[in-house]
Amino acid sequence: MNLEQLLVATQPLDVVGSMTMAISGLACDSRKVQAGTLFFALPGAKVDGFDYLPQAVQAGAVAVVAERLPDVCVEGVCYVKVANARQAMAAIAAAYYGHPTAKVPVIGVTGTNGKTTTTYLLESIFKQAGFSPAVFGTIECRFGDVQYEAAITTPESLDLLQMMAEFLQKGADVLILEVSSHALEQHRVDGIEFNAAVFTNLTQDHLDYHETFERYFASKRRLFTELLGEGIAVINRDDTWGADLLQENPQWIAFGLDDRADVYPLHVTVGRDQIDATFTSPQGDVVIKSGMIGDFNVYNLLGAVATAQQLGIGNAAISKGITQAPQVPGRVEKVKNDKNVLALVDYSHTPGALDQALKTLSKLQPKRLLTLVGCGGDRDKGKRPMMAAAAVKYSDLAIFTSDNPRTEDPLEILVQMKSGAVAAGSQELDMTQAADADGFIVIPDRREAIEFACMLAHSGDMLLVAGKGHENYQIVGTKKNHFDDREELDRVLNGANNSEALPSETGDDRHV
Ligand SMILES: CC(=O)N[C@H]1[C@@H](OP(=O)(O)OP(=O)(O)OC[C@H]2O[C@@H](n3ccc(=O)[nH]c3=O)[C@H](O)[C@@H]2O)O[C@H](CO)[C@@H](O)[C@@H]1O[C@H](C)C(=O)N[C@@H](C)C(=O)N[C@H](CCC(=O)O)C(=O)O
Ligand SMILES: Nc1ncnc2c1ncn2[C@@H]1O[C@H](COP(=O)(O)OP(=O)(O)OP(=O)(O)O)[C@@H](O)[C@H]1O
Ligand SMILES: N[C@H](CCC[C@H](N)C(=O)O)C(=O)O
């Protein structure tokens, strides 16, 4: 394809140079530019891509899309000025990769919590109905035996469309993706034609980036009001923001716990090992036998069922797909042990998720509920006291430790957590009191904290290790070290000799 053909997808404000050259690749990182590449200079949070034009041209870029023109243009390079470089990039990438999302059904799942879980449920349902789904999200982007490790939940438009085109070419016939608020704000999914969009819920997260709840919601709302077109929206009406969103269009489908929704449970039992329910809907009743636990997963099941029905999947396949859905890695995932301790690793890294996870566990009436949790550095600071307050509200003992401190001082993060616990009326204990008194303790080193928690956990107790879920690393500074909560628990509870549990630097500093 030549540049002129690609530019039909966007409306340039100005062009300097000839547009006739062939484009053999797209990049928004100067370090990935090769001969023949079209380079997008993106204004970023850390640096301005425009400052890397010399490196991009040096590396072989033949054309540049940017929000301004340089003072000096290099001969033989075409410079294209656009109003919004990320928006232009999404449109051009869709054209370059042959509009992959126009060819198959595409489902986007957004909301603060439950996106990954819902995509896994949908994947299992579509497989059961005879489809070959590709999934894009927090854990990985995958189709068949091809898996790309995820650096962020929703990849940049270029990467996303490239993977979609590849997966389609390999036989994928439905695309299921998590759509983060960052992605919506940054136009990462603007080149995607959605057939269905799911709204799970909205609770506090990412206010470091969006600043206000209203702006956080506005970014989520874009998926439904700007990108969905004639597609169908499936929305949690028990969430206040979801109820608001439903006002936009009477055709949209509501799910919830009662008959104000289109899809709701007639009865539901949440046990220690499973959820049993019957969901009713305009498309009839669906029998649910799921290996998931947690009241909140009823919502994820409802969202997945309603979406699959809207895309024409029959209730029998839906029911079977749900029963056969695999464990979602690091989402209320049990670590087996013969001490009769229900040890769970969970990705609750928001106040809402932690509150929901602990609420449901406390309802299962453990002898003692122990919660180990930390908060990520370089992320929304407002979450910290709230997460600590949720931990002490439901737990007999909360152990505050480090999550991914990133470039922050781990002890300062813990001070912010402690303030929330104290404000909630809890008291700090010393290690000698932790075996039987109620309150919280602070152990900054996550490995030591897990060891201490396992020592305290006895038969009949529950231990929730929250915040890191499937992550097999801990980011300290800008270094990513191997660390996996599930391996740590297995090592301490079962004496598993897992050599990977030992500290090892991966040298991979992405996702910081
Ligand atoms: C805050 C945020 O979202 N940042 C994302 C954003 O970075 P940015 O635009 O600020 O980039 P920047 O580092 O300032 O650089 C600007 C431009 O210069 C370019 N550059 C930079 C250096 C160089 O040598 N050459 C060069 O060309 C960069 O490639 C970039 O295009 O665009 C980058 C490229 O797509 C992302 O990798 C980066 O994600 C960072 C790593 C990140 O941590 N993002 C998190 C917060 C995130 O996106 N999270 C969401 C939500 C998670 C969830 O709720 O599930 C997600 O979707 O994962
Ligand atoms: N529907 C829900 N409502 C509230 N909490 C939930 C819900 N579903 C999952 N959770 C909690 O949130 C955690 C993360 O779940 P999941 O990974 O499915 O969400 P996500 O939206 O993909 O999160 P992320 O933004 O980190 O990608 C779970 O481990 C669980 O504790
Ligand atoms: N997608 C989320 C994941 C947070 C996971 C938690 N372990 C942390 O590091 O804060 C984010 O990037 O904010």
Ligand SMILES: [Mg+2]
């Ligand atoms: Mg996710």
